[in-house]
Amino acid sequence: MRNRKPKYFESRQEIFLDVAADGHVVRDGQSLMWFMKHGSMLFFISVLFWSTVVGCASKESSMLAEQDEHFQQIMERQKAGMALEPQTPVDLSKEMTSEDYERLGDAHFQQGKFQMAKVQYQKVLREVPERLSARYKLALVYLESGNSQDAYDQFHQILDYNLDYAPAYEGMGRALLKMEKDGEAEQEFQAALLYDSELWTSTNFLGIVADRRHAHKDAIRMYEVALEKKVNNPAILNNLGMAYYLDQQYEAAVRTFQQALQFGENNNKIANNLGLALTKLEHYDLAFDAFTRGMDSAKAYNNLGVTFLEKQQFARASRCFEKAIGTQPTFYEKAKENLSLSNRMLHQLPMVQQQTLIRQEPSCL
Numbered sequence: 001m002r003n004r005k006p007k008y009f010e011s012r013q014e015i016f017l018d019v020a021a022d023g024h025v026v027r028d029g030q031s032l033m034w035f036m037k038h039g040s041m042l043f044f045i046s047v048l049f050w051s052t053v054v055g056c057a058s059k060e061s062s063m064l065a066e067q068d069e070h071f072q073q074i075m076e077r078q079k080a081g082m083a084l085e086p087q088t089p090v091d092l093s094k095e096m097t098s099e100d101y102e103r104l105g106d107a108h109f110q111q112g113k114f115q116m117a118k119v120q121y122q123k124v125l126r127e128v129p130e131r132l133s134a135r136y137k138l139a140l141v142y143l144e145s146g147n148s149q150d151a152y153d154q155f156h157q158i159l160d161y162n163l164d165y166a167p168a169y170e171g172m173g174r175a176l177l178k179m180e181k182d183g184e185a186e187q188e189f190q191a192a193l194l195y196d197s198e199l200w201t202s203t204n205f206l207g208i209v210a211d212r213r214h215a216h217k218d219a220i221r222m223y224e225v226a227l228e229k230k231v232n233n234p235a236i237l238n239n240l241g242m243a244y245y246l247d248q249q250y251e252a253a254v255r256t257f258q259q260a261l262q263f264g265e266n267n268n269k270i271a272n273n274l275g276l277a278l279t280k281l282e283h284y285d286l287a288f289d290a291f292t293r294g295m296d297s298a299k300a301y302n303n304l305g306v307t308f309l310e311k312q313q314f315a316r317a318s319r320c321f322e323k324a325i326g327t328q329p330t331f332y333e334k335a336k337e338n339l340s341l342s343n344r345m346l347h348q349l350p351m352v353q354q355q356t357l358i359r360q361e362p363s364c365l
Contacts, residue, residue, distance in 0.1 A: 016334035017306045018299035098124045102134050114141045130161050139171055148178040166196035173205060182209050200229035204236055207243065216247035234264025238273065245277050253277040261293075268294025272303070279307040288365060298328035302335045304364060309338065314346035315357040320364035 096104075105120030118141045124134040139154035155171035162168075173188035186209045192202040207222035223240035230236055237260035244253035257274035261267070275290035284304060291300035305320030321339035325332050346354055 016302070016338055018295060018302050018334060098127045098131065098134075101127075102131070102137075105134070105137065109137060109141065114145045117141050118145075132158055132161060132165065136167065136171070139168075143171070143175060143178070146178075148175045151175040152179075164195045166192045166199050166202075169195065170199060170202045170205070173202070177205070177209070182212055185209060198229055200226045200233075200236070203229065204239060207239055211239075211243055211246060214246075216243050219243040220247065232259070232263040234260040234267065234270065237263065238267075238270045241270075241273060241277070245273065245280075248280075250277050250280040254281065266293060270294075275300075275303065276307075279304070284365060296328070298324045298332060298335070301327060301364060302332070302338060305335070305338055305342065308364075309342050309345070312345075313357070313361055314342045314349075316361040316364060317342040318346065319361075323364050 101120045101123045105117045105124070108114075108117035108120060118138060121134045121138040121141065124131055125138065128134075135154055135158055139151045139158075142148075142151035142154060152172050152175035155168045155175065158165050158168040169188045169192035173185040173192065176182075176185035176188060186206060189202040189205045189209070192199050196202075203222055203226040207219040207226065210216070210219035210222060220240060220243045223236055223243060226236045227233065227240070237256055241253045241256035241260060244250070244256055254274065254277045257270055257277060260270050261274065264270070271290050271294035274293075275287040278284075278287035278290055284307075287307070288300050288304060291303050295303075301320050301324035305317045305324060308314075308317035308320060318339055321335045321342060324335035325339065328335070346357065349357070
């Protein structure tokens with residue numbers, strides 16, 4: 001075993017928001033590019049890491065979930081009948097080499113068949129345990145399959161062969177985040193940056209860690225540093241917008257989400273975040289327009305209703321939920337439950353206050 005270098009370093013009723021506030025996104029081809037630059041073996045997979053903060057009744061209460069967007073894109077291409085990215089075919093009729101097993105694992109990996117990919121990478125590592133490309137991808141398979149401890153162990157083993165392999169430190173950080181060990185994860189991201197200061201994804205993850213501990217101004221600084229490395233990246237801009245939002249800097253959040261949409265594809269989560277920020281500024285017409293960039297009008301009305309419900313404008317919330325139900329041709333369970341909740345909250349008020357709200361609160365829009 002090697003000696004590692006020292007590390008430096010309310011209870012609320014549930015309401016249902018469609019396309020909940022997507023907090024933090026990390027898209028990463030960078031860790032694989034690092035290996036191609038510094039290592040001797042090629043990778044066949046372009047990996048895009050997503051880290052998502054999902055909001056419900058309180059968008060400030062969040063949890064981190066991670067998803068590899070690369071496979072999401074592949075599944076979308078498959079549903080659309082489009083061809084997958086070209087792969088060098090493996091001749092299964094002859095005796096296979098470790099390179100063949102790895103390429104076959106890559107093909108399964110690209111199709112989101114993680115268990116089958118894992119089997120192939122394990123075959124490679126039984127023959128060539130020092131093959132870092134296969135071990136790294138096996139770690140990613142564990143990470144994507146929800147086996148955070150196994151992922152951590154595989155990333156950690158990479159350091160037995162190459163102690164300055166920055167993406168392994170970042171991978172351990174990602175696994176630790178999934179295990180809700182934020183302090184240890186932060187140390188690993190810092191270690192990754194020691195070995196590769198241009199690894200913008202680790203800087204971005206440090207912003208996520210700061211947001212998780214509600215140090216939003218620290219998070220803002222980290223995202224700004226990440227943007228210096230990856231200018232106008234829509235994923236980082238979205239994260240920066242969420243940090244502004246959580247820090248109650250709503251005008252800055254709106255500007256940043258608009259910039260994220262300008263430099264990226266029309267992302268429904270970013271559009272939803274823009275809508276949420278606009279509601280904080282009481283620009284409800286603009287918020288509705290933002291919501292409809294990523295969802296149908298029924299869901300947009302539902303989200304506006306949730307906003308008014310949180311503001312205790314129960315009559316106006318009910319009108320929005322009624323619009324949502326009336327606009328969607330099929331049964332809309334979320335809006336129906338939200339309408340029931342808003343009506344119940346309204347009827348719990350004294351009669352005089354009920355009548356006042358019904359008279360004074362305007363229509364949904």
